[in-house]
Amino acid sequence: MVELPASEAVLPLSVDGLVVAYGERRAVDHLSLSVRPGEIYGLLGSNGAGKSSTIKSVVGLLRPVEGRVRVFGTDPWLDGVAAKRQIGYVPETSQLYEALTPREFLEFVASVRHLEARVVEDRLRAYASAFRLETELEEPIMTLSNGTRQKVLLVAALLHQPPLLVLDEPLNSLDPRSVRIMKEVLARYVASGTRGILFSTHTMEVAEQLCDRVGILDRGVLRAEGSLGALRIRSAAGDGTLEEVFLRLTEEEEGVAAAVRSLGGV
């Protein structure tokens, strides 16, 4: 058995030299990052920057071409079941068992995760009430709106209170009320100091409010990483918003200005 460095075994997530490719195209290029205990790590990037590919590699869906991923020291590609037990995952699109109802789906997830009925029911009651899901628990998922599906996925990810939450654009389809609740849930989730959250978004405001550290991903490459304060200093953005920091670090500030100019009177 390979002896792991002590620090890696307690890290919710460590990614080292990750390369993900679709045919010839590299979606992620030698990415290294880590999520520390008690931390919400925000992965920022434009569309197609490689956020979802990174996340899919972390949760064992996309096999990396190179590099390694460890979830509390476990490689999801060597011992998938053990690694996945530690993860709660919300995918970018609400890909669910369309023919099941949310209750049937959550029962399946609870069974796979070996949860106790009483514990699940208590948690589900609380989340269903918070997200106003009570009347939709027996409707087939295919009839539900995107926002409701997203809520079901969030509940499924939280049901076993995993030490690592991996959330791919989790707030995209939610209504403002649910977004507020979710932000509160996530902030409290890491308060114990042992759990971690990897959170991808392209909404700067959300990242600014929630994340302890952010990594800025651009065309598969990590351009910068750190707290918002550190990134401000690095980008010389002064008191600028995260959006300004992001544009500076991805060297898109001039590109955006040129694009706006080229629109002319359109």
Add this chain to the structure above:
Amino acid sequence: MSWREAFRLSDVAFAELSLQAIYAFRQGNLPPPEAAARVVRKSRTRVLQSKVIISVVLALLAVAAAALLRLSGRLVANGFVAPNLPLGVFDAGVLTVLLSLDIAFLWWTGLQMLPTFLASGVLPVLEPLPIDDRTLRRVAGLVYLRLFDLPALTVLVSVPLFVGLAVGPWAGLALVPGLFAAVVFALALALLTGRFFVRKVQGARGGGGSTVVRWAYLVLWVVPAFSMFAFVTAAPALFAALGRIAAQDPSWGASLLFAAFPFSFAVVPSVIAQGPAGFGLPTEAAVVVAAMGVYLALAAWAVLWMFESVRSIGAAPAVLPAAGPAARIHIAPRTPAFAVLTKDLRIASRTPGYAFLLLLPILDAIAIGLWTYVSSPGSAAALGLGLGAVTTAALLATFFGPAFFAIEVNAYSYGRSLPLADRSIVLGKVALVALLYVVAAALVLSLTLLRVFEPLVFVAFVAAELPAVVAAACLEFGILFRRARRRGLPVVNFYSGAWYALLVTIPGLLLAVAPVIAFHYASYAGAAVGLAVMAAFALAELAVTAPIGFGRGTR
């Protein structure tokens, strides 16, 4: 916009439909690690392959009918079919059965494809674009027709060709209007009933009462498939009835027969082939022509209706949410394998394609069991029929097993993010196949025991065959799982992934049938010896294939 533009747009929409039918991205499947253009090309090829398989079956039906027509002189002269059956009426009977089979087969195919068509969402994408209503209707109609193009063309070309070769070219050509009506009715029936079932079954709420209603609807869904068996099974009775009608003077029965679809379309080719005298039944030309006119008008109206309706059906949400009361929160976690089994049954209860696979062996077992009871054969024959029915149940469960693997494509990427070992999935699927066999066998058993009370032989036979069914399922799922892990894609659905699902059933069926053959030969030394040999054979198979299902290569 013109028909040309509509055809061009339907080409784009059909490419998307093929992609969704094969790769099911909208259902949560992951893109394979290949260039997009290659994936699109592959999806079109696979859809074409499936159409070819269906077309070959339809062409074989035409060849079989043509062979019967070719041999009709000998068959009728020997009284092989029914006494007093005139040659022309026999021909018309054969063509009637052929047209009915073509309708049933195309209808069933349509029912299998319609949920995929509706779930693909290809038509809603076009709705917001600045395309006029008429063109959108045409595009929708063309996309729907393209699902059936090759099979429908096969019916329209191969039947006149083979019938023409058998009894003359004019007779073959005279069947074309009937074939046109048959194809149109099948397509319209598929659209009408498919939509109804998608709404009633897929959109139904959870809960006990609703589940019973869903399964009741799903039993109706199996009707077209059963009608294929029924037409073949009922063919002798049809010929006997035709013989009785032919023996009578002109009667209401004959008039009704001439007016009935599709017999009215089968009359003209038969009269052409055998001549009015050889037809053997006074032809009521006015009734035949009027009936054909009515059916052709109905078919023309059905074409217009389809072009009107496909758009509204395809563009609307397949199922609508229904407001319901707050659900009682009750969660009963199970073991992972049992959870997979329960999930599959629940998905099947809202997915007609899968429900069909579950219901067919069970309904088949009931039908054979009832037949044994009603026909009241002698004790030995009933025993033979019962054991044959159990064997059929085993073979059907084994044959349909690989298709249950396709359920895994639902939320495939999400499912793979769960800590679910491959072994648990395989165990759940194998349990489903075993359950299917046991339920079907139990139904045969309970019905046959009413006629022949030899419970020990029956129970021992069912039990001895069970390890072989499990062994076959282990082998099939083991192969499919290894392929899915290597290629990153499971078999998608019965229609689109049919070729691979069919291939993998060949060794499975061999495994399932081998112990029965062993029983057949060993039972000359006594039933107990036969059963012991059978059980030993089946257990040996299980010992060999279990590691394929649950050993290295699955995690």
